Amino acid sequence: MQTTPQSPALLPRPQHLTTGDGELVLDAGTRVAAPDELSDVLALLQAALRPATGLPLREGGDDAAIRLALDADLGPEAYTLSTGPDGAVVRGGDRAGVFYGCQALLQLLPPTVHRRAAVTGERWALPAVEVRDAPRFGWRGVMLDVARHFMPKHDVLRFIDLMAMHRLNTLHWHLTEDQGWRIEIRKYPRLTEVGAWRRETQVGASEESPSDGRPHGGYYTQDDVREVVAYAAARGITVVPEIETPGHVQAALAAYPELGVTGEQLDVFTRWGIDPNVLNMEESTVDFFTDVLDEVMELFPSTFIGIGGDECPRDQWRTDPRTQERMRELGVEREADLQTWFMRRLDDHLTARGRRSFGWDEILEGELAPTATVASWRGMAGAVTAARRGHDVVACPDDLVYLDYRQSEMPNEPIPVATPLTVEDVYTSFEPVPPQLSPEEARHVLGGQANIWTEHADSPRTVDYLVFPRLCAVAEVLWADGERDLDDFQRRLDAHLERLDAVGVEYRRDSGPLPWQERPGVVGRPMSHEERAAHIAELVESISTP
Template sequence: MHFKKLINIVILFFLIFCCEEKYNEIEPEAIIPKPSEQISKSGEFILKDFYAVSAENDLDNASIYLMNQIDGLIDIKLNPKHKSKIEFIENLNLKEEEYYLDVSKKGISIQARDSRGAFYAVQSLFQLFPKNAGENNEIIIPFVNIKDSPQFSYRGMHLDVGRHMYSVDFIKKYIDAIAMLKMNTFHWHLTEDQGWRIEIKKYPKLQEVAAYRDETLVGHYSDQPHQFDGKRYGGHYTQEEIKDIVAYAQNRFVTIIPEIEMPGHSQAAIAAYPELGCTGEQVEVATKWGVFEDIYCTKDETFNFLEDVLDEVLELFPSKYIHIGGDEAPKTRWKTCKDCQKRIKDEGLKDEHELQNYFITRMEKYLNSKGRQIIGWDEILEGGLAPNATVMSWRGTSGAVEAAKSGHNVVMTPTSHCYFDYYQSDNEDEPLAIGGFLPLEKVYGFNPIPEELTKEDAKFVLGAQGNIWTEYMPTEEQVEYMAFPRMLAMSEVLWSKPENKNYKNFVSRLENFHKRLDALDINYANHLYEIEGNMLSEDGKAFYDLITLTEGKTIRYTLDGSAPNVSSKIYKSRIPIVESTIIKAAVFNSDKQLGKNFTQNINFHKAVGAKIYINKQPHIAYSGSGSEGLINGIRGSDSRYGDKEWLGFWGEDIEIKIDFKKPIKINSIKTRFYNGNGQWIYSPKEVNFEFTLEEGTKVSDKRKLQSKDKLLIKLDYDFITPEDLNVKVKSFTLKIPNYGKIPEGKQGAGNKAWTFIDEIIVN
């Protein structure tokens, strides 16, 4: 029989259960992430004064954590003899991280296999506390019974401190948020082209040179010409600070995985030690964003440097995994470097891609010799995958599928659902972001298991994480704004069972959770009271639908371009659209407007209501409103290529045919293409037209497109016919060749380019 050592904790509380009615504004079924099983009961447990707590074996860590938190809410008086109690019971029949939580008139009972499970029970318990916890020196907790366990073992959040750096206090606050949401991994991106953030004692120039850039890009990377602020920027975390942060995370059962980028994203290190590069020439710490050609050379001196660096990193971070990056490493320097070409020849390698595999594999062997494993972005698949590597799949899901089918572990981080540096709202007043569009609902709908995987292959998917790249996040408040509430949605994706997930229910719980974020002084984006609009087509007629997910609210709208108010028409059913219209709407609660104004301009052009066919399906992550979304009268965002009006195709030539009910006269065709090269998106070089006229004649034409450095590339095509001829068009087809492979020196070099197309306007 297993011997259970009972630990009595004397510096703890006395619990009194009180039978009279007490007001508690917390809803017991408002926990995020949603538990596996939860039964709410009538009644409340009132926590006050002081009492004794029992904790078996290792569970005392969770009990002490709970008591430390409560200690700041109510006063302490010792009374260890009281019958009501909080108990932490070891239950070896439970799985790792699984827990039972029971709140009844007897007290609070937590069962878990280990301290991690008990810690997550405590996090659920905290969410049962009312926002006025501690008022009148008491905490009112509703009766509840919860049985809970996670869906995935890896539940992570990432933070890039290379582009912008944040205080130690903020890093700890970020870790607290991770722990609160039952996530267990903090991926700390510590080195970049724009700054090296970790102290390495053997190489002091990493702190003196690599940690600072002379100035920083102002505005968006796509803005031309580039402007800079002229201010020196930088800093680093000392080893003592890192040790403190690691210990802080361990106390909250959060593992920190450090990322030391190699062979690319290393210009800052090369600026400090030019001999690490292929040319040996002095370079600067990067002052703008993007991908740079100066990467680590493959000579022995580089590997000696990286092994020395990793030796110090391993002393600071006890994590099983060390992230070595591996992404976006242009091979330009390697192709002309005598050392790299000699390495290719000596090792019998085929090309520079296999040289990258050699680089990664060599570093993996070194880390394996130290008892650690590597994890890297999916580019580490190029040229063959290192034997024991875990792949972090960000360029869609294909890398994950390839790795899992080869028996390698995978962590899912696709840009389409996990990049929290993307815009999260259609509002034009959102803070500057890198681009893209990732609303809360899309995060919540993420399934980390790619559908191409069999049940056996799916076992290699460890979980997923939300990524926060900080090019456009100079402040801690902005990091929080971009992280929350999308981090909450990701926590439920990773913890809660799929059958328990419901977005409308999540929104209801999130509305309540905002109070908790307010109390924790966490800045968050509140888009709950925004309106979603959809253009609908039925029997050739167009309608517009307005939706808000929050319960008990009213939508009021106007059609004349004026701002809605308490006297505006209440939305009850879809709005018929028969002409170009400006719809404005807002969510109201009684006589108060809650959210920002929603505005939709509808251009009722000649293709609205026509039939549209596309020879290829848009990518599942960027399918917008489907093919009909290209002729629904609504243009996509000027800055958010991932919204529901843009359609995205990866590396494919596409043909779009628009067929009219009856032949019509055409004067012009307009559309536009997104050209965000930093996100691998390139406008096509030309567009070909084929018209089928009323009598069956076919007419062809083409237009060249000049992309230059513009973010949006317009196509304005005039269909010119003699004025004395009544030429009508029955249908037309746009043939759009993909740009091709991304050029060397650009982000995503060598990969297929994306094509993103907006509304096709026919006049």
């Protein structure tokens, strides 16, 4: 698609856009219409348009100026949008496609359409355009960590709205960690009674960083989860839950010490980094987590269920006599194979119920079930290995889409972590399909996602700062096909930031953090690219060592 400075600033960029003459002016007499099967999408469009415009936008029949329709000739999530003086029509290959067409329609209007109260003095006119569009990838995601710092349900719903605005369709919800267990499991109530709360939190990224002395916690009831899942589904978003195993589990061990190797009573972890405490490999522990997964599957209709598998230290297994005996019972020679055995048991449980396991690329260190799907985070090596073994892949390399990474070399970046990652870096360098894959292997790349870890994001305002506008670049990479034009993207992003302003997103300005977005005196962990590469290599070696 070739755009001009006069073209509408649609983001993500559509496959095809042409402009025409004239416009459709919305007024008090404008009516909208959709078939019954799209009534919920129509209601969402009315809810988006009414607050700022103050227009009733009542449903009409033959006199409707804005129409929604399904079109069997369009593919999944594909849409067309046609606007002109005689009206506007959004057609989609499915319900999601119609919804995305409505998002594009909203972007044709002034940015103030995103405000939640009547805006005076604005002219609500849709320019004449023809848009034909479809996504490049089926997995266009964001991983949101609510375990390190709890995000209240209201803010999760807001984040889903922002995902929908950018045509992202997968929320990977990281629900459990060393520092907190965030989902109610009725069979094991202590997971939230005990595991959802910690007495204090480390402030800063160094081993010497102090703690704040302030209790922190929270969790989602099963009714909360059902609400989040339904809210997301109405906006074309699938929620993929993650229950972390067999490492990153100290919150669960605090609630049920018998799950651990030592059996000793632990507190919910209050520090960052890799915790040495891991699950034991008893059959009772497998049963515990399959019970947990059963309740998770009742709540989440997603085909994919995350079971973690990353950063699991094996020191306790090596030094524990019972674990060594257990390895002999199972015929397992290496601790790495013990982890593989555990992950495979969970995978088999999910597979038997028609679901698919989803884990971090460390799970490639053992034999996987054919349906297991890999999140490649330690660069793209995991994506290559998984695809060549015949496993589906979600690309999320840390150096390009970890949105907790610092955004510049500026000394006032708040709690700077790892290497600098700019909007330009994401847009120009993130490519989900490794070039060394054959066409057949490349078909295993489902898409990609950005990952948002929240050790140093203790509020939704900080999440805003870390995520936007870099997530705008991720969204376009995952949606749009063809060559990338950074200048054109920047033109459209500049206009799009006015929409984020209207929504109330406290994004990072190109000039750097605003004074209140800084964290003076709080130590980070900045790295050069060479230091990061060495750190990843060290991590790979430490996790992989038998």
